[in-house]
Amino acid sequence: MTTTSTRITARPSTMRSVRTGPVGMVEVVELDRPVCGPRDAVVRIRACGICGTDAEFLRMGGIPFGPGGSMIPLHLGHEAAGEIVELGAEVTDFQTGDHVVVSGHGHPSGLIGCGGALGGMREYLLVEDAASGANLATVPADLPFDIAALNEPMAVALHCVNRSEARPEDKVVVFGAGPIGLGVLIWLKLRGVENVVVADVRTERLGTALRLGADAVIDSGAEDVTARLTDEHGGAVNALGQSRAATDIYIDAAGAPAVFDAVIAAAKWKAKMVMVAVQKPSATIDLAGMLRSELTLIASQGYPTEIFEAAPALAEHREKFAHLISHRIPFDEVDRAYALALTPGAAEKVIVTFDDPR
Template sequence: MRSVQVTGPGTTGFVEIEKPVAGPADVLVQIRACGICGSDGLYISVGGIPPRQGATPLGHEPAGEVVEVGAEVEGFTVGDHVVLNPMASSDGIIGSGGAQGGLSEFVLIRGAVAGTHLVTVPKHIPFAVLALNEPMAVAGHAVNRTAPKSGDKVVVFGAGPVGLGAAIAYQLRGAHVVVVDIVPNRLEKALKVGAHAVINSAEEDVAARLREIHGTAPRSFVRGERPDTDIYLDAAGAPVVLETILAAAKHGATVGVVAVHKKPVPVDFGSLLTTELTVVLSMGYPTEIFEVTRDIIDHWERYELLISDRIPYAEAQRALELGSTPGAAEKVVVTFP
């Protein structure tokens, strides 16, 4: 079978490898769609992930169809549509340094347990939408870390896939959601997926607009008028975002960071002391990988709006290049025959 792998620093290629066969406790999945993540570009640029340097199978956002089921496996039949938990694979994280990648024609789930390694999903949902399950789990964990309540006022910075996924999750939990970005078409998409309002930070004063939308926080020992926003989520990763948040946050607000900051961001904790902010960081999805699947099943048409490009597997290298180029695309999904 074919597998897209990192073949050296800055290079990828289709590699012919042996097709796996399911043992008594295993499930073999034929991959039907796999999303492209910005981290794929990082893996390519550095030549793979040790200990698989130079031979890293790519793709950690897969969805597919069950084609073989071991005799000891319960809960699956041939033909089931499934989403996978890349982090639960016994031979390493799928597509992120493990022995297998979702940009391969088949993935073998060893010791397959329903609800741990993979779950079945309704067959009417497009595989490309199901391939959003992993990044939406990342977004779901970020939302969980900020502990929203119904009625909370939330602002999400960054209208990429994770930011928009978080916006959907906040809205489904009853929060009032504002999305901030500098790209007009991304802001339009934010409104389509359920954001109540958007702010173009290249053209508008974010704090002033938040005061208009969320109101002004009650007076406290924090200086200046502050928006009455309860939760701020950084899904953008630009230093100016944290600067904007910390300058605007009211007393007792929660600040979540799910974005990857590639450079240190200086913070003046002396000036922040009176705000008594709660700051939480978010990475991965300890419990959310299949929790978010329920939301995708119930609202798949809304999640489908996140996909900007569907590219056939034969052009997977073009998909990787597109998905790794900032601003070139929003969410790229590779589709298999």
């Protein structure tokens, strides 16, 4: 699948924004720069990440909000970081020049880049009803914008770890060493969890996991997952006394049906499984196998509170989080950035960077 965009150089009173085009394509459109209301802030976007959700919107050709469920264009981008260039008279939480990260939530016009009227993959973003801890938060001025743009996906990973209630003594395995899975690994180790194994089918991802502190890695496409987990975490039994791995917590950051199969085959009595990945369709789930282990299934969606809890650690441990970025692409080549994100195996985390303000 390929992407394309129309080359536009915005005039001083206008800006460029990226939206979905025909299926598999993006369009760069010229819009008026936002007008700041008394309770608003205008953020000059300096970096914005591309998420798997963006790729799904591109594959659909928009969102089904038109007549009869027809597709309409969607302004993309919800992993944005930048600097405040204009403030409304009633805004007291910020100053112009502040470096900030943007939450997709808390905007009257809807979710940023996920169905609302505005997207973060643009040169200037209007943040309506700007408020600290609601839709904006400041970050240190020396934090690179590309790393700051990881705040949103790392909040997703942090919520997953919080949902797991992992303790230092727990033995954990993370399936999927993409940006979210590796973010989960980082948060687990920062939480003090002593034994974290990462499983994936791609050796280069497993190498990154080891560099980020994984205690062991498993090539789940070539190795016996249950046997390897038993080697790493020790042996235990399920409710029927059948031999199982002593793993306490299984985290699914892959979303593949094979993960469920692997977990149910390995899970001991009272193990937990946390789903953070978008789940791909599965024909069957072995519910009887879940029963035999009394497996607790926990869903982890988004970041109810973690969106701004992540920012301080992101700044403190920036060197670790920087390993998650595989590509930094300038906004003038945004079509190439989305093409990379849409091509399986071509990139891990793509961050689009913006030139200095004109």
